[in-house]
Amino acid sequence: MTTSTIQLFDQIDMTIDTLTTSVFSKNRTVEAPDLPLSPRLKANSRLKMDGLEFLGMLPNDSVPVAFLDPQYRGILDKLSYGNEGEDRGKARSALQQMPEETISEFVGEIDRVLIPSGHLFLWLDKFHLGVGFRQWLEGTALDIVDMVTWDKERMGMGYRTRRVAEYCFVLQKYPRRAKGVWKLHTITDVWREKITAKTHPHCKPVELQGQLIAAVSNEGDYVIDPAAGSFSVLEAAVSQRRLFLGCDLEG
Numbered sequence: 001m002t003t004s005t006i007q008l009f010d011q012i013d014m015t016i017d018t019l020t021t022s023v024f025s026k027n028r029t030v031e032a033p034d035l036p037l038s039p040r041l042k043a044n045s046r047l048k049m050d051g052l053e054f055l056g057m058l059p060n061d062s063v064p065v066a067f068l069d070p071q072y073r074g075i076l077d078k079l080s081y082g083n084e085g086e087d088r089g090k091a092r093s094a095l096q097q098m099p100e101e102t103i104s105e106f107v108g109e110i111d112r113v114l115i116p117s118g119h120l121f122l123w124l125d126k127f128h129l130g131v132g133f134r135q136w137l138e139g140t141a142l143d144i145v146d147m148v149t150w151d152k153e154r155m156g157m158g159y160r161t162r163r164v165a166e167y168c169f170v171l172q173k174y175p176r177r178a179k180g181v182w183k184l185h186t187i188t189d190v191w192r193e194k195i196t197a198k199t200h201p202h203c204k205p206v207e208l209q210g211q212l213i214a215a216v217s218n219e220g221d222y223v224i225d226p227a228a229g230s231f232s233v234l235e236a237a238v239s240q241r242r243l244f245l246g247c248d249l250e251g
């Protein structure tokens with residue numbers, strides 16, 4: 001998208017905002033188009049496949065919601081305590097790691113398949129809060145519009161402070177707006193949810209993800225996750241009567 005097109009969308013947004021009185025909207029005016037599925041893709045199933053190959057099978061501008069929880073290389077480097085893959089973090093160390101360039105490719109592909117004003121929920125840890133991740137967004141029409149801190153209610157590791165939180169960044173494709181797009185206003189930006197049955201080293205909270213899905217899609221819409229791990233997003237999508245499409249290298 002060119003700079004002048006982006007500026008035009010921003011001007012339209014501002015005009016809409018000044019013409020209307022409420023900041024909130026309870027209805028979505030955005031609709032996702034019908035999604036013609038490749039025969040290799042099946043809704044609500046745990047596909048075993050490379051995420052980039054999966055994304056390559058989806059048409060441009062076709063899905064309203066995506067999740068990405070990258071298995072990024074940095075976590076093993078930055079949280080190195082010397083016993084990775086032995087006593088601690090054995091399951092985590094065994095997972096396929098994603099270099100920075102691969103994460104950028106995932107983000108670029110998600111940008112391509114999201115509908116205009118569609119959302120990407122991007123899970124990150126505190127190192128990326130500090131060092132930033134804008135380089136992953138370069139050349140995309142995505143930008144940061146919000147963030148939710150997930151309090152896991154479970155004490156993790158840390159040389160200094162002990163980790164209890166992870167962060168879910170809310171990214172939106174142009175045109176960026178909440179009105180007529182985000183319809184649920186009960187999600188707090190600090191969210192406490194304990195995972196009781198841990199089926200994957202990086203399980204994410206199903207209830208929070210379900211609420212986020214409900215906020216930015218309609219029943220029957222597709223929700224995608226190209227690196228799904230325990231497939232917590234599948235569970236969240238089904239709980240909200242949405243359709244899930246996603247995969248993991250491990251299946």
Ligand SMILES: C[S@@+](CC[C@H](N)C(=O)[O-])C[C@H]1O[C@@H](n2cnc3c(N)ncnc32)[C@H](O)[C@@H]1O
Pocket residue numbers: 049050051052069070071095096097098200202203204205226227228229230231232233247248249250
């Ligand atoms: C951080 S975990 C995702 C956890 C997930 N959000 C959950 O709630 O369980 C990242 C996953 O990415 C997978 N992965 C790594 N590289 C991949 C690739 N190229 N394609 C698909 N999955 C990949 C790993 O196997 C791992 O399960």
